[in-house]
Amino acid sequence: MNLKHSWIIATKDLKAIRHRRTILYTLxxxxxxxxxxxxxxxxxxxxxxxxxxxxxxxxFLLDAFQFWFVIIAAILPSPIASYSIVGEKVERSLExxxxxxxxxxEILLGKSxxxxxxxxxxxxGGAAIYMAYADRALDGVVGHLYYPNGEMVVILLLLAxxxxxxSIELNVIISSRVTDVRAASQLGGVVFAPFMGLYIAGEIxxxxxxxxxxxxxxxxxxxLAVGMFYMSTRTFQREEILTKWK
Amino acid sequence: MIETEGLTRKFGDVxxxxxxxxxxxxxxxxxxxxxNGAGKTTTVRMLCCLIxxxxxxxxxxxxxxxxxxxxxxxxxxxxxxxxxxxxxEGMSAYDNLDFYGKLxxxxxxxxxxxxxxxxxxxxLWEKRDAAAGTLSKGMKQKLAVARxxxxxxxxxxxxxxxxxxxxxxxxxxxxxxxxxxxxKKTIFLNTHNLDEAQRICDRIAILNTKLVAIxxxxxxxxxxxxxxxxxxxxxxxxxxxxxxxxxxxxxxSYDGARATFDVADPEEExxxxxxxxxxxxxxxxxxxxxxxxxxxxxxxxxxxxx
Numbered sequence: 001m002n003l004k005h006s007w008i009i010a011t012k013d014l015k016a017i018r019h020r021r022t023i024l025y026t027l028x029x030x031x032x033x034x035x036x037x038x039x040x041x042x043x044x045x046x047x048x049x050x051x052x053x054x055x056x057x058x059x060f061l062l063d064a065f066q067f068w069f070v071i072i073a074a075i076l077p078s079p080i081a082s083y084s085i086v087g088e089k090v091e092r093s094l095e096x097x098x099x100x101x102x103x104x105x106e107i108l109l110g111k112s113x114x115x116x117x118x119x120x121x122x123x124x125g126g127a128a129i130y131m132a133y134a135d136r137a138l139d140g141v142v143g144h145l146y147y148p149n150g151e152m153v154v155i156l157l158l159l160a161x162x163x164x165x166x167s168i169e170l171n172v173i174i175s176s177r178v179t180d181v182r183a184a185s186q187l188g189g190v191v192f193a194p195f196m197g198l199y200i201a202g203e204i205x206x207x208x209x210x211x212x213x214x215x216x217x218x219x220x221x222x223x224l225a226v227g228m229f230y231m232s233t234r235t236f237q238r239e240e241i242l243t244k245w246k
Numbered sequence: 247m248i249e250t251e252g253l254t255r256k257f258g259d260v261x262x263x264x265x266x267x268x269x270x271x272x273x274x275x276x277x278x279x280x281x282n283g284a285g286k287t288t289t290v291r292m293l294c295c296l297i298x299x300x301x302x303x304x305x306x307x308x309x310x311x312x313x314x315x316x317x318x319x320x321x322x323x324x325x326x327x328x329x330x331x332x333x334x335e336g337m338s339a340y341d342n343l344d345f346y347g348k349l350x351x352x353x354x355x356x357x358x359x360x361x362x363x364x365x366x367x368x369x370l371w372e373k374r375d376a377a378a379g380t381l382s383k384g385m386k387q388k389l390a391v392a393r394x395x396x397x398x399x400x401x402x403x404x405x406x407x408x409x410x411x412x413x414x415x416x417x418x419x420x421x422x423x424x425x426x427x428x429x430k431k432t433i434f435l436n437t438h439n440l441d442e443a444q445r446i447c448d449r450i451a452i453l454n455t456k457l458v459a460i461x462x463x464x465x466x467x468x469x470x471x472x473x474x475x476x477x478x479x480x481x482x483x484x485x486x487x488x489x490x491x492x493x494x495x496x497x498x499s500y501d502g503a504r505a506t507f508d509v510a511d512p513e514e515e516x517x518x519x520x521x522x523x524x525x526x527x528x529x530x531x532x533x534x535x536x537x538x539x540x541x542x543x544x545x546x547x548x549x550x551x552x
Binding site for chain 1: 257291294296297298318319321322324325326327328330331332333334335336337345346348349350351390393394
């Protein structure tokens, strides 16, 4: 595999994304707004708490907020992957691209990178803002920096990238079956539902989203990502694209 | 340069291309004619290694179509202008070319040189910074041709390059193909346009799932026994009509003072007709032998095969 080819395709798509306001705003506003909102809620909770309240009283809230960065990593790739793949279908630009010496795998990797890089950057940016805001709000309550902690490290370094990867792979499969960007984006938006389900399970105490559980979920996601990668590469073959894609 | 033998592609129970055997010579402009659904685009896609063949063999230069190891090599020495131009509409004309130049591993200086050369040659230099989506159909088509040539391929596949273009734009594209012909590029031209095929192509193949005929335009015209003699008289009298009627001519028809009939061998069959008309008192102004055109040959061959 020639990684240079994948990078050329990724940079072309990243350049195009910069000119798509809807995608750009989604990438910037979603993590920023949620980070500021969560930080503010933590700050409000601390400032309105009764004297003597310890950090353990806030853990429920903090655990709930930090998992949202997994959900963000599931939501954000959807509009990018939809635009990047279905956009090419709409413009009928895949055939000339497939006629170049670039392999199917290189094209898929390029498209995936174009969705992965901005998503991870936006998620990390949002997480950094949230952690800084929450740490500042918890200053004097904890006595040390609450973030980054083990759970947040697992979320940011394992779970969020794997979730992003899964979301991209699902969006590739969805994109092969629809004919317009909006439909792909809407269907791709549903991809976040299972991750939301995990969040709710954590909130109603069906599971505890501690470091161990997050590592187990990461392992399951890694296995799923391998399976989905196989499916998405099968979907993204030039023969399939030219003869079976709608 | 291109050789196929028994090349076949099936989609489920439907055979799109059936046992195609042909040879395209180096530096030849080869026209590929056929009705919609004849398998022209499928053939091009197979030859460009975009879709697999069901059976048969095909070779471009020294590379085997269908061999995974050779597929990338084939795509390096071929250029494709698909029936739909498929440009990146939001990108500028220059960036469209530059993107493809990068994918063909051209250096920055090579890209700069070739982008400028093709944009200037095709009259698009002034529009180099304009988004491809804002260009006219003709300009887009020219840009798509330039894109397919950016890596200096040995073989160029053109799928309906002048379809949906206004006459002026179509002429520009055709002139450019003729320019490429002078540069001895091997060109495989899918087209519906018989006049275009006749003017540009060295040889023409007619496909209707199966190969119907192959040859130069003249050869194809001669394969159809469709010549007609048209005799123009100063005036058509009853005596002349009766006299001609006794000759049992094929498909005889009258249009005013003009008689038209089919002939297989005009030199053999026309003199007795002329003598008969003169003896019946007719005054002949002109005798014209009308050969079958490529269009007539094409229609008859396709109909016969269908």
